[in-house]
Amino acid sequence: MIVVSYDIHNDKIRTKFSRFLKKYGRRIQYSVFEIKNSTRIISIITREIDEKYSPAFTWADSILIIPISPADSWKVIRYGQPAMEEEEILFL
Numbered sequence: 001m002i003v004v005s006y007d008i009h010n011d012k013i014r015t016k017f018s019r020f021l022k023k024y025g026r027r028i029q030y031s032v033f034e035i036k037n038s039t040r041i042i043s044i045i046t047r048e049i050d051e052k053y054s055p056a057f058t059w060a061d062s063i064l065i066i067p068i069s070p071a072d073s074w075k076v077i078r079y080g081q082p083a084m085e086e087e088e089i090l091f092l
Contacts, residue, residue, distance in 0.1 A: 001073050002037045003028075003066040004045070013056055017063075020048060037067070 004021060008014040018027070024045065025035030035041065042065075049063060068076065 001068045001070075001076075002035050002042065003068065004033045004035060004063065005066070006031050006061075006063045008053075008061045008063075009058065010056065010061075013053060017053055021045075042067075 004025070006014070006017060008017060014031075018031075018033075021027075021033045021035070024041055025033045028034045035045070045065070053063070
């Protein structure tokens with residue numbers, strides 16, 4: 001899993017970036033996404049940032065990509081809506 005957090009001041013770029021991230025993961029807060037990762041997904045995301053978004057950044061913009069290893073993913077503590085989204089539901 002990776003967590004992607006961003007602070008982009010340009011509304012148009014920020015909106016495009018959030019739509020881009022929605023293709024790969026789910027929003028857990030306004031500017032934070034949780035993405036089930038693979039090497040391929042990470043390379044797609046970083047390539048897109050490098051080629052499309054990074055050239056338009058100002059000194060005030062930032063993106064953080066935080067990897068969480070599978071061995072440590074069980075240590076993530078969730079409360080509220082994120083906790084409910086992790087529960088498995090069985091329909092009979």
